[in-house]
Amino acid sequence: MNTPDRPPAPPLDIRGLRLRLPRTARPVLDGVDLTVGAGETVALVGESGSGKTLTSRSVLRLLPTGAATEGTVRVAGDDVLAMDPEQLRHLRTGTAAMIFQDPRAAINPLRRIGDFLTESLRLNTATPPAEATRRASTLLEAVGLTDAALRRYPGQLSGGMLQRVMIAAALMGEPALLLADEPTTALDVTTQAEVVSLLGDLRERFGTGLLFVTHDLGLAAAISDRVYVMYAGRIAETGPADALFSRPRHPYTAALLGSTPRLDAPPGRLVAIDGQPPGLQVELAGCPFAPRCGYATDLCRDQAPAARPLPGDPARLVACHHSDRLEGSALDG
Amino acid sequence: MDEVDQSVGATSATPVLQVSGLHRTYGAVRAVDDVSFALAAGGSLGIVGESGSGKTTTARIIVGLEQADTGRVSVNGRERTGRGRGRAHRLARAREVQLVFQDPYLSLDPRTPVGAVLREALRLHFPGADHTSRVAELLDQVGLGERSADALPRQLSGGQRQRVAIARALAVEPAVLVLDEAVAALDVSVQAQILNLLADIREQTGVGYLFITHDLGVVRCVTEQVIVMRQGRIVESGPTARVLADPQHPYTRLLLESVPRPGWDPRAIAAARRALRQA
Numbered sequence: 001m002n003t004p005d006r007p008p009a010p011p012l013d014i015r016g017l018r019l020r021l022p023r024t025a026r027p028v029l030d031g032v033d034l035t036v037g038a039g040e041t042v043a044l045v046g047e048s049g050s051g052k053t054l055t056s057r058s059v060l061r062l063l064p065t066g067a068a069t070e071g072t073v074r075v076a077g078d079d080v081l082a083m084d085p086e087q088l089r090h091l092r093t094g095t096a097a098m099i100f101q102d103p104r105a106a107i108n109p110l111r112r113i114g115d116f117l118t119e120s121l122r123l124n125t126a127t128p129p130a131e132a133t134r135r136a137s138t139l140l141e142a143v144g145l146t147d148a149a150l151r152r153y154p155g156q157l158s159g160g161m162l163q164r165v166m167i168a169a170a171l172m173g174e175p176a177l178l179l180a181d182e183p184t185t186a187l188d189v190t191t192q193a194e195v196v197s198l199l200g201d202l203r204e205r206f207g208t209g210l211l212f213v214t215h216d217l218g219l220a221a222a223i224s225d226r227v228y229v230m231y232a233g234r235i236a237e238t239g240p241a242d243a244l245f246s247r248p249r250h251p252y253t254a255a256l257l258g259s260t261p262r263l264d265a266p267p268g269r270l271v272a273i274d275g276q277p278p279g280l281q282v283e284l285a286g287c288p289f290a291p292r293c294g295y296a297t298d299l300c301r302d303q304a305p306a307a308r309p310l311p312g313d314p315a316r317l318v319a320c321h322h323s324d325r326l327e328g329s330a331l332d333g
Numbered sequence: 334m335d336e337v338d339q340s341v342g343a344t345s346a347t348p349v350l351q352v353s354g355l356h357r358t359y360g361a362v363r364a365v366d367d368v369s370f371a372l373a374a375g376g377s378l379g380i381v382g383e384s385g386s387g388k389t390t391t392a393r394i395i396v397g398l399e400q401a402d403t404g405r406v407s408v409n410g411r412e413r414t415g416r417g418r419g420r421a422h423r424l425a426r427a428r429e430v431q432l433v434f435q436d437p438y439l440s441l442d443p444r445t446p447v448g449a450v451l452r453e454a455l456r457l458h459f460p461g462a463d464h465t466s467r468v469a470e471l472l473d474q475v476g477l478g479e480r481s482a483d484a485l486p487r488q489l490s491g492g493q494r495q496r497v498a499i500a501r502a503l504a505v506e507p508a509v510l511v512l513d514e515a516v517a518a519l520d521v522s523v524q525a526q527i528l529n530l531l532a533d534i535r536e537q538t539g540v541g542y543l544f545i546t547h548d549l550g551v552v553r554c555v556t557e558q559v560i561v562m563r564q565g566r567i568v569e570s571g572p573t574a575r576v577l578a579d580p581q582h583p584y585t586r587l588l589l590e591s592v593p594r595p596g597w598d599p600r601a602i603a604a605a606r607r608a609l610r611q612a
Contacts, residue, residue: 047520048491188383189547189591190606197599215520218550222593242595259525261550263577263592269532270554272525276490 009077011096011177011209012036012059016071019054019233021064024280028054030233031071033307036177036209041200043220043241044213045256046230049277055230056179056213060092076176093124097170101182103162107154114150117169132172139168142205143198160191167198171206178203181213196223217260221245229253232278232288235307239316249310249323251293287321295322347410349374349541350395350430350509355404357390364390365401366565372509372558377535377542379556379573381549381588387565392511392545396432408508428458431502435514437494441486447472447497448482454504471500474537476530492523496530503534513545528555549592553577561585583609 012035019029029051036042046052057063058073061080073080075096083091100106107116117139118132127135137147143164154162163183170178180199184192200223203210214220220227221241228238229252237250248254258271275292278284287305290296299321307317348371357365365387372378380388393399395406397413405414408429434440441450448468455464469479475496486494495515502510512531516524532555535542544556552559552573559577560570561584569582580586587609591602 047522190587193591193599193602197603219593221595222597256521259521261554263550263553267553269529270525272529273522
């Protein structure tokens with residue numbers, strides 16, 4: 001056969017995503033570009049209100065009422081924003097799956113774990129019940145639990161165990177893309193390590209793309225291949241995790257690193273950023289970070305910077321007029 | 334553990350807070366099991382541990398929200414264990430130790446403006462005086478403008494609300510401020526502002542801090558002494574710099590290794606955690 005091989009579509013490809021909510025002065029998401037390759041772990045980092053959670057929810061089209069969108073959100077090649085209800089159902093039960101922050105809020109406390117795990121397969125596919133149960137017990141084993149959990153109720157499991165159940169549930173439909181929204185924030189640090197190690201194993205075993213949404217820079221640096229830093233609905237900076245954290249080129253990334261109380265930073269006062277992110281009622285002219293930025297000039301206040309590749313480093317994109325001024329700064333490691 | 338340093342923090346001056354032999358059980362669970370430590374005047378002591386370690390119960394006993402089965406808590410040499418005798422006695426006790434909670438949404442009345450929150454605390458403890466200038470001073474101390482006196486909690490950001498909670502705690506000039514995960518719910522950029530603010534306040538007022546947290550980075554940033562708790566017991570204690578640089582107890586080592594950083598190995602941590610649990 002001589003058909004030209006087209007490279008398979010990446011698990012996630014977001015282009016120019018713009019999202020407006022009613023009664024707001026600026027878009028909540030403003031031109032977000034983001035991709036996740038097969039088997040790749042990508043971290044989306046930002047503070048509250050940055051738009052990171054909305055970005056991940058838009059992948060399943062779980063949007064607030066009245067949301068108006070522009071751009072495309074392609075999951076394994078298909079645009080989620082253009083799907084009909086049947087396609088959307090197929091997406092949410094198969095191609096992509098989400099793990100939420102609080103497993104207790106996402107599991108019906110009155111149903112057994114076995115019911116919860118197999119429900120989606122039983123309702124949406126022709127899978128025989130025995131086959132669904134078999135798959136559930138295989139996945140429970142993969143996440144470090146035993147068959148016994150199938151007959152348990154959520155209240156009988158600890159938070160860490162329940163989050164493993166959530167991960168097993170997310171994998172039931174063999175998704176190409178796993179979305180994890182602060183999946184370890186509610187867990188103790190040692191439990192967090194277990195869940196992260198598990199996600200890493202599963203990604204290797206099943207080749208799933210993983211979008212990991214977090215506010216924790218240290219965690220993002222530790223687990224991801226690439227990182228996107230969001231601020232006020234825009235991607236401020238993106239690139240390979242190690243380069244981005246050792247040599248930040250957007251003042252906001254640098255400020256976040258300076259604000260984080262780290263074990264390996266010099267002790268003493270933190271480099272705090274004054275002020276707070278702009279609210280949704282503030283119309284933005286220019287760079288949204290300019291009012292809090294030590295490098296800001298008139299250019300920044302007038303003209304929003306476009307994301308541009310760093311000279312000599314096309315894998316890194318930075319939306320800053322003055323990214324060159326961060327070269328050789330104190331944070332460069 | 335038999336090698337727990339009982340004199341943590343009591344190096345120079347008389348300790349402002351002395352805790353000895355605290356026990357508290359709930360049914361069969363030993364929530365607090367023989368906890369003793371001292372906080373130096375104007376010092377800052379961190380209590381680290383995971384959920385169920387007993388750190389919050391210890392804090393609640395110190396503040397007086399919970400009674401210990403046995404053991405003693407004293408502030409500036411005055412015993413505060415047992416039930417308070419009379420209103421004046423209870424108020425005096427409340428003035429000594431103040432508490433800042435994790436969630437300022439839940440600890441502030443949604444209908445009371447910021448200025449009134451502070452006036453109420455001042456009127457309760459110092460009746461009959463005019464508090465106008467003190468309210469302004471407190472707002473200024475925590476970095477809020479005088480205009481915010483009229484604001485309701487919902488009109489403020491999370492960081493601003495936590496500043497209000499800190500101002501209310503400082504209003505009665507406590508000897509000890511207990512901060513129970515007080516910065517855990519804040520975004521990192523706001524958390525940094527509050528941590529710096531707390532450092533400034535301690536320098537200016539000489540108030541002592543008891544910092545309850547799960548975050549070792551925060552402990553490193555704001556405490557001089559630290560105790561590590563696990564299953565109700567103190568497993569390690571000492572100067573923060575030493576404990577973090579050279580941890581002696583396997584649990585302290587596990588906690589430190591669990592902090593994500595580049596080159597982090599979650600698999601090794603998961604294995605170490607299982608080994609420790611079976612030990």
